[in-house]
Each structure stands twice: as C-alpha cells, then as structure tokens.
Amino acid sequence: MTVHNLYIFDRNGTCLHYSEWNRKKQAGISKEEEFKLMYGMLFSIRSFVSKMSPLDMKDGFLSFQTSRYKLHYYETPTGIRLVMNTDLSVPNCRETLQQIYSTLYVDLIVKNPLCVLGESLQSELFNSKLDSFIRALPFFSVRAA
Amino acid sequence: MSRQSNRATDSKKMNSELFTLTYGALVTQLCKDYENDEEVNKQLDKMGYNIGVRLIEDFLARSSVGRCHDFRETADVIAKIAFKMYLGITPSVTNWSPAGDEFSLILESNPLVDFVELPDNHSNLVYSNLLCGVLRGALEMVQMAVDVRFTQDTLRGDNVTEIRMKFIKRIEENLPAGDE
Amino acid sequence: MAIFSVYVVNKAGGLIYQYDNYVPRAEVEKTFSFPLDLVLKIHDEKVVVSFGQRDGIRVGHAVLSINGVDVNGKFTAEGKEIQEYLRDPANYPVSIRFGRQKLSSNEKLMLASMFHSLFAIGSQLSPEVGSSGIEMLETDMFKLHCFQTLTGIKFIVLADPRQSGIDALLRKIYEIYSDFALKNPFYSLEMPIRCELFDQNLKSALEIAEKAGTFGPGS
Numbered sequence: 073m074t075v076h077n078l079y080i081f082d083r084n085g086t087c088l089h090y091s092e093w094n095r096k097k098q099a100g101i102s103k104e105e106e107f108k109l110m111y112g113m114l115f116s117i118r119s120f121v122s123k124m125s126p127l128d129m130k131d132g133f134l135s136f137q138t139s140r141y142k143l144h145y146y147e148t149p150t151g152i153r154l155v156m157n158t159d160l161s162v163p164n165c166r167e168t169l170q171q172i173y174s175t176l177y178v179d180l181i182v183k184n185p186l187c188v189l190g191e192s193l194q195s196e197l198f199n200s201k202l203d204s205f206i207r208a209l210p211f212f213s214v215r216a217a
Numbered sequence: 218m219s220r221q222s223n224r225a226t227d228s229k230k231m232n233s234e235l236f237t238l239t240y241g242a243l244v245t246q247l248c249k250d251y252e253n254d255e256e257v258n259k260q261l262d263k264m265g266y267n268i269g270v271r272l273i274e275d276f277l278a279r280s281s282v283g284r285c286h287d288f289r290e291t292a293d294v295i296a297k298i299a300f301k302m303y304l305g306i307t308p309s310v311t312n313w314s315p316a317g318d319e320f321s322l323i324l325e326s327n328p329l330v331d332f333v334e335l336p337d338n339h340s341n342l343v344y345s346n347l348l349c350g351v352l353r354g355a356l357e358m359v360q361m362a363v364d365v366r367f368t369q370d371t372l373r374g375d376n377v378t379e380i381r382m383k384f385i386k387r388i389e390e391n392l393p394a395g396d397e
Numbered sequence: 398m399a400i401f402s403v404y405v406v407n408k409a410g411g412l413i414y415q416y417d418n419y420v421p422r423a424e425v426e427k428t429f430s431f432p433l434d435l436v437l438k439i440h441d442e443k444v445v446v447s448f449g450q451r452d453g454i455r456v457g458h459a460v461l462s463i464n465g466v467d468v469n470g471k472f473t474a475e476g477k478e479i480q481e482y483l484r485d486p487a488n489y490p491v492s493i494r495f496g497r498q499k500l501s502s503n504e505k506l507m508l509a510s511m512f513h514s515l516f517a518i519g520s521q522l523s524p525e526v527g528s529s530g531i532e533m534l535e536t537d538m539f540k541l542h543c544f545q546t547l548t549g550i551k552f553i554v555l556a557d558p559r560q561s562g563i564d565a566l567l568r569k570i571y572e573i574y575s576d577f578a579l580k581n582p583f584y585s586l587e588m589p590i591r592c593e594l595f596d597q598n599l600k601s602a603l604e605i606a607e608k609a610g611t612f613g614p615g616s
Contacts, residue, residue: 076524083358095524106522113518120511121536123504124555126401126421128455128497130283131537138519140528148277149284150358157524174278182274189270286450317434317449361448387436387447 073211076141076157078202080177082190083151085111088181089193093206114145114153134166146170152177162211176202233305237331244344254341261343265350266357273355276302284359288384289313291361292320295352295382304328308380324378327371335372343367348380360388400563400603401539401555403570404505407587408549410513412506414590418603424461424496425453431489437480442470443498444479459498464491512553516543546571566606573598 077092087107099106114133121133135144137160144162146154146169154169180198181187187195206212243264247257276282280298285291292310301307306328312321329345343349349365356363362385369379399421405414436448437460444460461467463482466474473482482488500508516530534541535558544552544567552570554563577595578584584592 092524097523097526097528099522109518110522113515113522116511116515117534120508120515121534121541122457123500123508124541125536125538126419126497126555127423127538128457129536129538134535134537136519136531136534138523138528138530138532140525141523143519148274149360150273150277151360152274159525178274178278182271286448286456288449289451315434316432318436384436384448387438 073161073213074159075162075206075209075212076159078157078172078206079107079110079153079155080193081107081111081114081153081155084190085115086190087111087192088152089198089202091199091202091206093212110155111153114155135164144169146173148173158211168209172202172205176205233328234331237328240329240347241333244342248339248342254339254343258341258343258346261346262350262353265347265352266354267350268347269351269354269356270358272303272351273358276355285361288317288320291356292322292382296322299355312381318384320382321368322380322382324380327378330372330378333372340373343370344372345370345378352380352382357388362386362388399557400560400566400607401557403555403599403603404509404512404551404553405570405574405590406509406513406551406553409587410510411587412509413588414595415502415505415509416596416599418600420499422496423455423458424494425458426462426492426494427452427454428490428492431486433483437483439471439480444468444471445498446495454495457497458495460493461496461498462494465494509553512541512543513551516545516551542567544568544571550574560607562606562609566602569602569606570599573602 074094076095077090079087080089082088085108087110090103090107099109101109117133117136122129132147133145135142137143140160141157142160142162144156144158144165146166152173154172156165156169158165176198180195180201181193182189184195187193193199244257244261247260248254251257251260276299280302282294282298285294296308296310300322306324306326308322308324310320311323313319327345329348333344335342335344345367349367352365353363364383364385366381367379368381369375369377371378399419401419402415402417404412407413434449435446435454437444438447439445440447446454446456446458448456450456460479463473463479468474468479469476471479473479483491512531519531520528530543530545531541532543534543538558539555540558540560540563542554542556542563544564546552550571552567552574554567554570556563573595574590577592577598578590579586581592581594584590
C-alpha cells in the first residue's frame, strides 16, 4: 500500500500545492501542463457524472481506479479540490482528504494572514506537516523501488 | 490528531470583552482615518469581506455542513450554526419575502456593541458593518451572491438589530484556467 | 440493487450501442402561487432549478410540464418562453412538474466520447508505469465500470454502487457482442449495433446479473 502524490486545487483551477512520494512515472509534460490536464479532467468528470447519474447526487464524484492506481477526490463547497493518488489496495480516503483540508489547509493556510489565497502555497510549515501527516497514514509504506 | 482535540477548547478560551474592545478600537481608528461615515462603512465591509472569504473555510472544516440548495437552509445555517459558533448568539430568522429570496436576521443582542454609545456626529456610521462583509464574503465563496445590510440597529434607538439579506444570484462555476 | 445502463463505445470514441435498463423516476408536481420561490436558469436549452429545493424538487431538476402539458425545451407547448411565462402573475396559480431530464441520444453520444477522452487522460496522468485508463469510477449514487478489450472497444456499465458481479457481466457482454454482432455478417464493424439477438441476449444477461448480484459473492 502506498501514496503516490497529492494535488490541491482552488476553485479557479490554480494548483495550490503538489507533492509526491512514490511516483514511478511522470506524465511526460511540464508540471504546469500536468496540473492543467489534471484539473481539466476533474472538471470534465464532474460534469460527466452529473449528467450520467440516474439519480440526484449528494457528494458526486468520489474516486476512480485504473489497472494500476486509484484517484481519490474530495471537494469542499468553496471549491477547494483535493486529489490523492494511491495504489489499488487503499480503501476510501474521503476522511483523510477531509482531514488534510480541515486540520492542515484551513489551520495553516487560511488562518495565516500572510498566505495569499488563490496563489500556490509557500508555507514551509504546511509542507512539512503535510509530509509527516501522509507518512503517518496507515496505508503509507515505501516499497522498494 | 492532537491539533484537532485542542481546537474545541482553544476556540472558546478568549475573553469576549477583549474582542469587543478590539473591534471598538478598530472602528474608532477608521473614523479618525477617514473623513466621512460612508467611507468607514465601506472599509468595514471590505475588511469583513476579507475575513468572510477565509472564515468560510474554517466554518466548513469545523461544522460538517454541506452545500445548501435552498436559501431557507442557508438562513438556518447562518443563524443557528454560524452565529452561534462565532458570536455565541442565535439570531431569529424572519420577514421572508414571498419569493423566498430575502429574509431578516434579528439580533436580540450584539456582542460587538456591548459598550458603545454612538456620538451624534456619527449618525451615518453603521458600527457593525463588518458583519455584512463577513456574510457577503463567506457566501460568495459558496457560489452565492447576496446583498447584506443593516436595517435596524439598537445603537440608533431601534428595539432590535436587524440584518437584511437578499439573494441576488448563484455564481456559476468558473471554467478551468487556461481554457480558452 | 440495480444496473442502470449499458454503453458500447468503439475505438474512435463513437457510441455504437446504448441501453437503459432501469431508469429511476424522480419527478414531482407542485402547484405554485406567485411569486415562484425557486431560482430557475436556462441550461442546455432547458429550464432547470439553479437554487431552492424543497418538497422533492431538487437543484438540477428541469421543468418537464406546466399545468399538465409537456414543455418543449425552454418553451411552453404554445411556444412561449417558460421563464417569461412564469414571470407573469396572471398565469398563477400554476402547476409545474419537475424532474431529472432524461438524456437525449445526442447527449449520450457526447457523453460517450467524453468518457473516451477521460479514459485516455486517466492513463496519461498515472503515477505508475503501464496503467490502463479508468476502469471504475465511483460516485455516491452509481458506479461506472468500464472494460476495454484489446481491440479498443469499451463496454461500460452503470450500476448501483452495491451491485456486485459487474466484472463478470462485462466479460459476458463482450461475449454477446462477439456472438451476435461481430459474427452477424450484416453487421459492419465500428457501426451502431442494431441486432435483435444482441438486444435479447444482453437483456437476459442483465437480468441474471441483477439477480445474482444480490446474493452472489463480490465481484
């Protein structure tokens, strides 16, 4: 079990934060392009599922998986979007993402008046707390490469 | 998470008079810095807005409230949860417009004005205008454009303090950046 | 437990087959007096609720009929703009039926090709080497399962999140496709499937899967 990477986007699609742990493959495009592609994909998935759904949805899109990884998605009503890629054996991560939002993002970024909202996060404290938070997750383990 | 267990207590351990006095100092300083009351009202609203756009995240993180799909629901959440959480009061929600797009929050007491007597030369000052900005900013972040204003104020001799909120529109989701 | 629908998409992203197996009804009719306490907007040439939900009417529901007469997109049966009509107090009280708009065949085509590209992007953004595209997509109301054959045909099934046995069903549909579409000499590759036998066999496969899924082991 492992965590590959994590993206945080704001409502306008700006990538506020990106970090990776056990990522074996890059997308073959610049990071900026990758963020755009990721956000664009999420945006399309949201509109796709809202049209496809036979019933009215509450939370909407939660996750998807391919043959090699699983993407977990959490979105706040303010449009903050958290995306975490893990391997397939990791169960539902909604609560984990919610915790990253409420204990790390809100406390360390939103309440820090020096952090400008809507720009990529420059907080050292946030980065290190997030890193230790992820590393402490029960399903985080570094596999031998 | 240790942080999480602390927060319930640390959010309550503050003297509310210090808060009231701080707000008072802020308003009087603005009154010194700006010529007329209108300008001060505008500044208070602006500051409130900047607080609101951040405070909403804290609110969503701490309460497990989801997105509102009805203005009545919004009114309830503001009065019963948000005001309770941040000001320790629960205003009543009344005076609905027939179309359900306007309502009033009636505040029996307002912690911001505990020691305040409005001098005669500040008859146009909306002392607690910060609150309007907070509400406007917070709701804007959850895709709701609203108009918020004080229509009654105990500081001006009214019996109660009344905040009137009017729903203007839903702010439609922005398209992804760079999506020409 | 339910299987909602089946889509078959060719390798170019074109929808070649679609079947709605179970469409839950979500419609509400209510009589309103002036003014209307819902915010409506035009979306995709339909009038939908953008804000305000109660009595079973939900955000996203479209206006389906007014006073018992079906509407035509954003116009009433008489050809008036619905929003204009509802702004006139003289037309009240009015009875409006709201519900989830059913997908038109055009929208289905569009959604199929949209998924086709999402599938590809999902593979490109993989943090691991050698990943397929999206095989399963989960929401709180349904799960979408996709099986792509080596030849690039995608079989997509939309089902209740608790429905099991979908992987087996997808293989079964592949079999049915090769038996009753491919082997039919009058079927031309990559083109829409219009074969009686395919329809019949698909329906019975869905029935079996729905029944077995309730009791059977997880897929």
